[in-house]
Amino acid sequence: KRRYAQELGIKPKDMFVVSIMPCVAKKFEAQRPEFSQEGVRDVDAVISTTELAQLIRHDGIVFDQLEEEAFDQPFGLVSGAGVIFGVTGGVAEAAVRTAAHLLGVNVGKIDYQELRGYDGVRTARIPLGDKEVRLAVVSGLDNTTKLLDAIKAGTEIYDLVEVMACPGGCIGGGGQPHPNDREARHLRGAGLYRTDRSLSFRNPADNLAVQKIYSEWLGGPDSHACHEILHTRYHPRRRIDGKPIRVTRAPIEEPLEVAVCVGTGCYLRGAYEVLAKFTELSVREDVAGLVNLKATFCLERCDRGVSLKVGDRIITGVNPENAQEVFDREIADRVAVGHA
Structure with missing residues (x-):
């Protein structure tokens, strides 16, 4: 709303933003006070992918009968890194691709297989030029607790840890159809990786739409605007802390x-x-x-x-x-x- 309301010449309160998510927790997140300005929420409504499918079916829309067309901007331009965010290991791999760009390392179209798969905990050491990045990928809260205990004890050291609460990542989110169907999750993950390979660019730094947002609005990855708009602070949100x-x-x-x-x-x-x-x-x-x-x-x-x-x-x-x-x-x- 902060950017496009201004670009469209309307007030943020007159813009209604709907977010479509695989995660029902996003419904709660959208209500958090830090995601609003002067009483105007950044996101007005959140619907799950299952709810979207129900709306589509209710209106009698049959995808197989629709002609393909491009998405509206700015969502028409996407990078492979953005696509694989939805599967466990995808956020870590996207971070590696971005880090390679920032370090001036040309990694080409490498698939980081060490970060892929559906084991509860996976670790990798990725060389980037003269540096080595230590990564851990974990999905499922029980696995996360075990990994955090190891990090606190000093037996494991990482530069980046990717945590997905849902098994398999967002492909198994609570808002998805059949989130506990392992075969369905694996098929979704494979679909995301196929899309990643088919796109013309895989690194978000190569996305012209992203470059435009930085140059015209954010001012750079380390700017004050970036920290204010794109970063958040985390603190315990459990209604019940600790053990059951x-x-x-x-x-x-x-x-x-x-x-x-x-x-x-x-x-x-x-x-x-x-x-x-x-x-x-x-x-x-x-x-x-x-x-x-x-x-x-x-x-x-x-x-x-x-x-x-x-x-x-x-x-x-x-x-x-x-x-x-x-x-x-x-x-x-x-x-x-x-x-x-």
Whole structure:
């Protein structure tokens, strides 16, 4: 809005920006106060890729029947580095390509295979001229915790660490269709790499649209405007910090362990209401003494509703409306059988 409202000669408040994302957490992020100026949000609405597909289907649009045409500017010019951002390892590879440009190293059309793949943690040492860049790529929050512990302990040292909360990166985001389908994720990743190879330029530094934004607006990668507009500061956003927090504690030796995910994706789908309902039902159904009820941060299953872990089993698709049915079926009945 800061740039194009001025270019179009309109006020930022009269421009409505919609962001289409594979990540439901972006809905929350768009509401953060640092992403607004004088009460005008940078992004007014966020819809997921699944929601976009539903809108397209609702309007009877069939892509196979449409003639191909170029995207409107400024999104018509894209680099391969921008495309592979959506798959684990893609951000690190894009950073390497950009670093090579800044260091004056011509890497050509090299594919950094060390950074690609779907293992939870991957590491690489990439030579760039007379320098070597140490990189780590991690996806999934459990893997991230282990890597951070190693870095804190000093056993691992890296110049750049790429973290993707969702398995496989954005291709497995909670807003995507079938995000937990491994084959679908791999096919999406392969599609992004094919697009990368087919584009005329793979480095964002070669993108004329990007060059124009820097020359006419930002003033350079290290400018004050760049830091103000493109950078952000990170701080803990967990509604529950650290380890899972215990809501109820059973006095018996082997209670049924029940964890409700209250991470961003599940929070937006009513996790707190589900947790409150389970707490109420535990008392009402007289099973509170047989169940350890906990709130946890992320079970990485936030595609269809609130996620639970009952014992060793993960259950998805829970919401405030079906919470009692799920509680009766998955918790109360199981406890009754186990302590009959």
